[in-house]
Amino acid sequence: MRILELPSGKPPRDWGRIHGESYRTEIKAISEIRTYLCTKVGGFQNVDDVLEAGHAHLPVLEAYHQGLHAELLGIAEGADVSPEEIVVLNHYTDLRDLDADPSKWRPAPTRDAPKAFHTGEGITRDDALGGGDGCSVLWSESPTGRILAQTWDMHATAIPYVMVLRVPESPAGPAATLLSVTGCLGMAGMNTAKVGVAINNLFSTDATLGVVWPAMVRRALHERNAVAAREVIAASPIGSGHHYFVADRSNAFAIETSGTRRKMVFAGGRTYCHTNHCLDSEIAERSKVPTTSTTHDRLKWLEVDLARAQVRDLDDAWRRLGSIDGWPRSICTNMSTPEQPHGTATCGAIAMNLDSGELWAQQGFIHNVAAERWKL
Template identity: 30%
Template sequence: MPPLRELVIEGDFYTMGVQHGQAYADDIRELTAERIQLCTETAWTGRELTRQQVLDLAAECIPHNDAYAPELMQELRGIAHATKLSLEEVLITNGFTDFVDTIYNANALPVHQPAYSHTDCTTFMVSGRTTIEGHSFIGQTWDMHATATPFVILLRGKPNNAPNFLTLTVAGCIGMIGMNDAGIAVGINNLMGADGKPGVMWNLVIRKILMQTNIQDALACIIDAELAGGHNYVLMDADGNGYGIEAMSSVKRVQPLKAEQYAHANRCLYPQTSAVERDLDDSTVDDSDIRRSRALELLTRRPITPDILKSITADRSDGVYSICSMSEPPFYSETCGAAIMRPATREFWAVWGLPNKNAYEAFRL
């Protein structure tokens, strides 16, 4: 892949959205069209909806997001204005995996069990006790349908009256994996909820977290959100305090980082959240469990360094169940990028595309 595209956006939130939309208008319109089409397909959502039904359901989500993060919704409106898309379309592009959960649980039981269930992000955290410098790390692979890879970008945000931030994301999406200049860092991996509902999209949660200056306020951004769908959030501050949060639409489970290493993949680990998870087939369970186990094994190396963490994101030890996921039938999901962050030093390493075939680049706040 070529060097990761970096876009600087600054000013008030609406202006930042306009800047983002103007810079990548064609990309945003292309990705939006694809994601709305996927939302109409039973393979992704279990329900066969028309395009208008999908947009109508997105419209039900708008008041929840406006109430949760009005500034960030202005940013989405700026993107919509610059790209000549509707706010509903831009919201779907941002919250796609949450919105899939919303559709899955809409009105009645799904007509079919969705065929697509392999969304293979692997997240991890390590405490400062594992490093020579005493600084903790947080990172992940970001896996999605392989056609999302060309849209990966890095946003460097300089908002008025809020911390500056970096986020690895895709064109049109206001944030996915990020860190701010207060040393608050956050990542995610998808969970497949059966309890989705019109609600707050996960990308607004990410960016609201990046507006905070302490980890308790950042944690509250997750706990207080009426979520549209399920994700596991990993959260860390500059002092090495960390949390893993399985956050479903109807229930959340918070786990403080106590061990020297933590890893998570794509299924719930606790009874409260498992109770509202979709039924997962054996292959999906194996995929998640094998990646998580491999990550935990590799995280036992000492001392942990950025290069070790980069190698973990590139690991292909387990074939189709590897941490670094290759686009293969029948799901054609792949690792579209990855990020590693050291909040204490505000260092951010990111790679565009497969980590086993592309080089990380270094950024800093």
């Protein structure tokens, strides 16, 4: 698995250039894959339309956080691709939910907006091309510490590009280690203040023009406690559906979002799990579950397994993330085929102990695969 350690003392634009130059070939490849998939899984008719949507998100990111905007531009410069292509690479799961008609684009609200207009229809998704993807998140107050862990399930063609990104301490916030893909600002991780963030995708029918979501993950990890990280998410212009879990050594919160709504669905407890359908009925009204999704199977398995036995430690959590019980509708899965190479698969996983500062991560199918390990 690739690991990129960004140097301390450098500005965000330089971080981005280093990232882009380090993985230029890989970034070009995955940006092409994700742009293509937006024309197949999403509602866009051609590449130009996808890039137009990517362009519309750039000023949102610049207004949201200049440093992360500069880092994204630096990635584009280093990889010799356009900023729009890097937006598509980062924001793929939200971008594909957006209506292809620019006249229907609306700016994302920065608070829960129950009266915001939406058609209730959303785009039509081709599930066979990775549209039914998702992730499984588990939380447990174990005897060895508070554990937050997740799989990252996506189009199987993303597996070669999974990496770990290590961001140094800077004036923006503490150092952080994140599961990512080449060219991405980061998807889930933990900082040295022992704040952790995990994510699941939700399929919204009310997608808006919002902040590139990995930038919001990075912004939340600038904070030194979970309450502040939760407030970052609650006040961000979120473009489409996700479930965000933030925790530290004292607090834990889960927030479900759509393109216009956000609701807290968990505020502490010994165990919790989430997959890719909404627990909150109001968020569910603005969401869909793809027909091929295994979300209900995975949630049931996690609930039964967490009730069966408490998570003991990171090794125990890692084994559960790698479970193939009920294959292929299992926690660790592979729905891709030679005919459908972009089908959903477990592309990687991350597990964090927020008390000890241990972080485990790995790319690909993690069943019986050892994690790479760090101590923050």
